[in-house]
Amino acid sequence: MNFLCRFKYKGVYFLHYLVFILFLFSIISKLLEFDLFISNLNQSPFFWQDSTTIIAIIILSMEILTTILLFFTKTKKIAYIFAFYIFLVYTGYITMMLLFSPYLPCSCGGLTYHLSWEQHIYLNMVFVIISGFLCFSNYENRKN
Amino acid sequence: MTKRPFLLGILITLGTLVILYCNFKSNNTAKNYLQAGGFHRSESDVISSLRDKFSLSDGYYDIVGIIKNKIIIREVKTPNIILLNEDKTTTTILLPENIDPKSIFDIAVDPLHDNILEIHCNNNRNVHLYDIKKDTIIKSFKFKQYFDKIIRCSQNTFYAFIPDNRSRNLVLAVIEFDEYGNDHIIETTNIVRESMVDDGMFQKYGSDLVYINYYNNKISVLDSSLTHEKYYHTIDTITSKPKTVTIKNGSIRKFLNAPRYVNQLSQISDGLLFVNSYVKSENYLSKDIDVIDIYDIKNKFSYKGSLFLKRIDNNRISDFLVSNKKLILQYPTTTVIYELSMQI
Secondary structure, three states: OHHHHHHHHHHHHHHHHHHHHHHHHHHHHHHHOHHHHHHHHHHOOOOOHHHHHHHHHHHHHHHHHHHHHHHOOOOHHHHHHHHHHHHHHHHHHHHHHHHHOOOOOOOOOHHHHHOOHHHHHHHHHHHHHHHHHHHHOOHHHHHO | OOHHHHHHHHHHHHHHHHHHHHHHHHOOHHHHHHHHOOOOOOEOOOEEEEEEEEEOOOOOEEEEEEEOOEEEEEEOOOOEEEEEOOOOOEEEEEOOOOOOHHHOOEEEEOOOOOOEEEEEEOOOOEEEEEEOOOOEEEEEEEOOOOOEEEEEEEOOEEEEEEEOOOOOOEEEEEEEEOOOOOEEEEEEEEEEEOOOOOOEEEEEEOOEEEEEEOOOOEEEEEOOOOOOEEEEEOOOOOOOOOOEEEEOOOOEEEEOOOOOOOEEEEEEEOOEEEEEEOOOEOOEOOOOEEEEEEEEHHHOOEEEEEEEEEOEOOEOOOEEEEEOOEEEEEOOOEEEEEEEOOOO
16 A cells, blocks of 8 residues: 555656656747747737737746746645646647648647647647646645 | 636636637638638649559658669668669668768759769768769769759759859859869859748759749749749749848848748659649648649649649658659658659
8 A cells, every 4th residue: 555655656746747847848948949939829820910929928927837836845736737727728729720720830849849730739638637637636645 | 626716727728719719710810821822723633553652761761863763762861872673672872981961962863874863062062973883972073152952954064053242142153163173153144042032942944944932932934045034833822922030230041930831842744843832722721631733834834733642641741753754752751652644
């Protein structure tokens, strides 16, 4: 039983860092190629063409805020909730792009640069499940 | 997490997506895009049958050409030249060590000799002639200046775009090599291409030179005098050019937005121009097909129909070649060969 608990705890710990690293990677790649990020948003038929810079800043701020919240034990839970909804919006957005958009611009940079839009959906769905699981997991209480 | 904040979050998420969808429906971006490329394609029945299929290891391959019924492809950024034999076997040849595979911009079959490949190393300012049978470099042309889109027009003469120092654009020139191996610009034309913005594909057709733009529908044809340029266009209606910005006191020029390709690959064969277009037409919006539009060069580049090619494992064609009534398509791990009827 003790072994199982420890295994579960380490699993949650691993998932926590997986989400953390993904967010960090996403932020760094967006910041390094901010112009490209805006230009890709510009090409999306779902955004307002004259406000893509503001949208880019909002997206980046949300990601930075979530990453900071993930860093502290007290705010972890809120970070998981944020991450869950961010991944959910991203998944919904990509689904709509695939279903309705007459063309597909470049997705984004960084880790997902080599992924197709379909593969991107699968990756996001995995992270929706992971962040959803982290929202509902209560490992710290179990540890106690 | 309790139920109420969870439901509230879901509502906010759905609300965001609904707003994005409503914006998509009300704004004209998608419609404008279709109007920009607003046209209809007709399907050509030029493909008669699938002839061969070769499997390759995962990589990025370019088709070099055909020498004696052997299809030659190269693995980009490696010294590997792969021959696809008629008996479905493959032979790999390694390029000589003194050629840096990363410096190779393009490899083409020498139009003047069998068994010879032209290796264009733009950044090293070299063109090597490589005898594939003897596995040796038989000649190297060392250029004094940078060149782009080079075409060999005779034994020691090339057409190439070279930088124009005054305008920082590229200008078409004829460069000849003397018996001592020194290059001389024997003619500088008035044909100017704005660097980056007017980037495209440059090919020879008989005595004419054909230039197909990457980022809009423009096709230019130059006669052998290199003075008269005629303009035609591909089937889509995209005429705009990508915008650029100059930064760091004019030393660096970059695209303002990532430019969208209109024409990505092209080939001339049997008086026909084949163009792999990235623009979707109103009647063909499928996302898992590649389109090759066919134009009749002799008839003012009139549109003759399109080939609709199902992607393999969701991968686009990385290169294609039309030669001897064969259509050769290159994918990341597969080379596919079709027979063409060419009765368009």
